[in-house]
Amino acid sequence: MKKPLHPIDFSHRRKQFLTKIKKGVAVFPAAPEVIRNNDVHHEYRQDSNFFYLSGFEEPNSILLFANQTKTPFQMFVQPKDTTKELWEGKIIGPEGAKKKFGADAAFSSSDPSLFNEAFVKALLEADVLYYRLGLNEDWDRRIFSLMKKAVRQLGRTGRGFWPIHDPNEILGEMRLIKTRAEAERLERAANITAEAHVSAMKIAKPGMFEYEIEAALYHAFRGQGAGRLGYGSIVAGGSNACVLHYVANNKYLEDKELLLIDAGAEFDYYTADITRCFPTNGQFTPEQREIYSAVLKAQKSCVKMARPGKSMKDLHNHAIEVLVEELKNLKVLKGSSASLIKQKAYLPFFPHGTGHWLGMDVHDSGRYFSESYDTPRHLEPGMVITIEPGLYFGESSKGPSKYKGIGIRIEDDVLITSSGNKVLTTGAPKEIEEIESLCQST
Ligand code: GLY
Numbered sequence: 001m002k003k004p005l006h007p008i009d010f011s012h013r014r015k016q017f018l019t020k021i022k023k024g025v026a027v028f029p030a031a032p033e034v035i036r037n038n039d040v041h042h043e044y045r046q047d048s049n050f051f052y053l054s055g056f057e058e059p060n061s062i063l064l065f066a067n068q069t070k071t072p073f074q075m076f077v078q079p080k081d082t083t084k085e086l087w088e089g090k091i092i093g094p095e096g097a098k099k100k101f102g103a104d105a106a107f108s109s110s111d112p113s114l115f116n117e118a119f120v121k122a123l124l125e126a127d128v129l130y131y132r133l134g135l136n137e138d139w140d141r142r143i144f145s146l147m148k149k150a151v152r153q154l155g156r157t158g159r160g161f162w163p164i165h166d167p168n169e170i171l172g173e174m175r176l177i178k179t180r181a182e183a184e185r186l187e188r189a190a191n192i193t194a195e196a197h198v199s200a201m202k203i204a205k206p207g208m209f210e211y212e213i214e215a216a217l218y219h220a221f222r223g224q225g226a227g228r229l230g231y232g233s234i235v236a237g238g239s240n241a242c243v244l245h246y247v248a249n250n251k252y253l254e255d256k257e258l259l260l261i262d263a264g265a266e267f268d269y270y271t272a273d274i275t276r277c278f279p280t281n282g283q284f285t286p287e288q289r290e291i292y293s294a295v296l297k298a299q300k301s302c303v304k305m306a307r308p309g310k311s312m313k314d315l316h317n318h319a320i321e322v323l324v325e326e327l328k329n330l331k332v333l334k335g336s337s338a339s340l341i342k343q344k345a346y347l348p349f350f351p352h353g354t355g356h357w358l359g360m361d362v363h364d365s366g367r368y369f370s371e372s373y374d375t376p377r378h379l380e381p382g383m384v385i386t387i388e389p390g391l392y393f394g395e396s397s398k399g400p401s402k403y404k405g406i407g408i409r410i411e412d413d414v415l416i417t418s419s420g421n422k423v424l425t426t427g428a429p430k431e432i433e434e435i436e437s438l439c440q441s442t
């Protein structure tokens with residue numbers, strides 16, 4: 001039996017958000033349903049900000065926040081419909097939205113005039129609109145046309161449009177510092193994911209296909225209660241590991257090659273993001289071992305460094321410094337470290353960043369810089385980051401031919417604490433001896 005998690009306090013989140021928008025109005029349309037083909041939809045997942053503020057998972061819904069009204073939190077949701085419910089399952093409906101989701105008022109979203117009128121009314125009392133432009137053109141047009149309507153209703157005042165702010169600037173900051181309940185969900189996602197990586201190490205063998213391992217990961221995720229994948233799994237044998245966003249997952253696994261797996265389970269809308277690499281036949285070749293050890297050294301050193309007061313940029317610069325030294329030791333690069341770093345000589349082998357925020361989205365929201373966007377911000381307790389340096393020697397690599405086809409990335413999820421950090425993904429081993437012994441156990 002797994003430990004019960006502390007509940008998410010959606011009402012507290014809304015209160016905080018409403019305080020921050022002051023005399024503003026905020027609109028959040030639900031994620032759109034996307035047709036896959038004919039009358040079949042892609043799997044539905046609620047928009048992260050929408051879910052963050054409501055916990056409500058139904059499509060065709062809208063959240064409307066307006067501080068200066070008697071009903072600061074309004075929901076527009078699908079009306080109850082017995083025929084639709086017969087096909088698609090229970091619909092909460094406006095009454096349910098009030099009772100179970102804390103709406104101060106709730107209406108049907110199938111009559112567009114109900115939202116339109118409520119929005120215009122709220123806007124007339126507000127001094128700023130929080131709405132994320134550019135996500136959905138139909139919605140952008142609807143919002144503009146309603147703003148025009150509101151301006152006309154003001155009569156000849158000479159005042160211009162309401163300024164539009166991206167609510168993500170507020171929510172990104174709120175989402176960036178995880179509460180205990182959020183950290184627990186990330187830890188659960190990390191545990192589920194680590195266990196799946198371990199079983200992949202045990203079952204992968206030369207002669208299997210990448211998709212067999214992908215299927216085993218999915219089985220392990222869903223079998224442990226994960227809602228879905230946090231992102232498309234990368235299961236990359238041999239030189240496919242050098243394709244950073246490889247998703248085809250259809251190659252035959254050869255003897256003596258490595259398998260890179262970058263996969264994460266989403267649990268209760270929070271995702272893990274783990275990368276591990278291991279030899280399909282259970283034993284690293286000397287060349288694979290050299291590159292793996294170099295990446296592991298950089299990764300562990302960055303994990304050690306991650307604490308309040310350091311920035312993501314500090315971690316990246318540190319990863320570069322360690323990897324440049326390692327590439328020099330391996331005779332991949334020659335010259336003074338300072339000039340190799342200045343010329344970015346490492347880029348063909350380490351072409352990506354060292355990590356990112358992690359949370360409801362795998363690349364989570366939140367500023368990476370100070371408020372004025374001019375200096376990298378410091379890590380703070382409650383942030384969750386990934387640390388994921390890598391080295392890649394693809395087919396067209398200019399590195400030594402003995403390394404051709406080797407691609408290594410090692411990625412952990414790390415919660416920043418007041419005294420340093422807590423690695424959430426220790427359940428997935430990364431030391432060579434541990435990996436080899438897992439790979440050799442069946
Ligand atoms: N899995 C995506 C990433 O590591 O950023």
Ligand code: MN
Binds near residue numbers: 273355356386388411
């Ligand atoms: Mn990542």
Ligand code: MN
Binds near residue numbers: 262263273274275411
């Ligand atoms: Mn990843």
